[in-house]
Amino acid sequence: xxxxxxxxxxxxxxxxxxxxxxxxxxxxxxxxxxxxxxxxxxxxxxxxxxxxxxxxxxxxxxxxxxxxxxxxxxxxxxxxxxxxxxxxxxxxxxxxxxxxxxxxxxxxxxxxxxxxxxxxxxxxxxxxxxxxxxxxxxxxxxxxxxxxxxxxxxxxxxxxxxxxxxxxxxxxxxxxxxxxxxxxxxxxxxxxxxxxx
Numbered sequence: 001x002x003x004x005x006x007x008x009x010x011x012x013x014x015x016x017x018x019x020x021x022x023x024x025x026x027x028x029x030x031x032x033x034x035x036x037x038x039x040x041x042x043x044x045x046x047x048x049x050x051x052x053x054x055x056x057x058x059x060x061x062x063x064x065x066x067x068x069x070x071x072x073x074x075x076x077x078x079x080x081x082x083x084x085x086x087x088x089x090x091x092x093x094x095x096x097x098x099x100x101x102x103x104x105x106x107x108x109x110x111x112x113x114x115x116x117x118x119x120x121x122x123x124x125x126x127x128x129x130x131x132x133x134x135x136x137x138x139x140x141x142x143x144x145x146x147x148x149x150x151x152x153x154x155x156x157x158x159x160x161x162x163x164x165x166x167x168x169x170x171x172x173x174x175x176x177x178x179x180x181x182x183x184x185x186x187x188x189x190x191x192x193x194x195x196x197x
Contacts, residue, residue, distance in 0.1 A: 010126040010167055012150065013067060017110070018158030020055065025112050027052045028087045028183060040094025040174070047183070048085035056110065056183065057082045060162075064106045064187040067162060077192055080105070084186040087112075088171070090119035095173040098124060101165040104186040108162035112181040114155045119180035121161060123150045124168035 031044035047053050061080050069075045083104055088096075101107045109121060125131070125148045137146035151172075152161060163169065165186060174180055 008127075010123075011071075011163065012123055012152075012167070013063075013108075013162040014152075015063070015160040015162075016156075016158050017059075017160055018156070020110075021112055021157045024053075024056065024110065024183065025181070028112065028181075031087050032089060032181075040091050041096065042087075042089040042091070043184075044087035046084060046086055048082040048185075053085065056185075057085065060085075060185055060187055063162065068105060071164075078189040079192050080187055080189050082185060083188040084184070086184055088182050088184050090171055090174045090180045090182075092177065093173045093175070095119055096171045098168050098170045100168055101186045104165040104188040106162050106187040107165045107169070108160065108185060110183040110185070111155050111157055111159045112183065113178070114157055114159070114180055115176050115178045117174075117176040118178060119171045119174040120155055121152045122170055122172055123152075123163060124170075125149065126167055 027050065028044065028047065031047055032042060035042050035044055048057055060082055064080050065075055068080075084101070084107075088109075090096075114120070131148075134148070135146070137144070137148075143150065152159075155161075171180070171182075
């Protein structure tokens with residue numbers, strides 16, 4: 001019998017923390033208020049140095065360390081830091097372009113407000129060569145080897161998604177009159193000082 005081996009996985013990690021939503025909304029609101037009306041997508045400045053966001057940065061650093069160690073990286077050689085932590089508010093038909101985050105290891109969102117029909121994240125197939133010879137795939141509600149995008153259209157306030165920064169991702173256009181609010185983040189690394197050099 002033929003065997004199949006799933007090599008080179010692209011993993012999206014999901015966690016739920018609804019207990020943080022009210023506090024994070026209050027803290028991030030001062031950053032949203034500081035922005036001029038930016039249209040359909042409002043993005044705040046970096047919030048990672050705010051002591052009131054330490055609960056989130058601590059969680060991201062600990063979780064990122066565990067994820068990267070679990071993926072097989074030698075995390076005893078590196079220290080992680082939150083290099084980007086900013087609020088995003090997606091209003092009427094706003095969204096983000098497909099993108100990656102260079103010079104970082106993990107990225108993701110912590111959702112503060114989410115509504116049916118609102119903006120939600122999509123992750124794209126990382127196998128670039130597959131796109132050059134793609135076949136039509138059979139419609140299915142299940143994720144298969146032929147699937148080219150993963151739609152997280154079931155997020156709720158408190159949903160946290162993390163993925164490697166090399167995975168293309170975006171927020172879809174918001175199709176409601178209610179804004180989708182989230183905190184988008186990136187986690188980067190630097191070499192630990194060498195104590196035996």
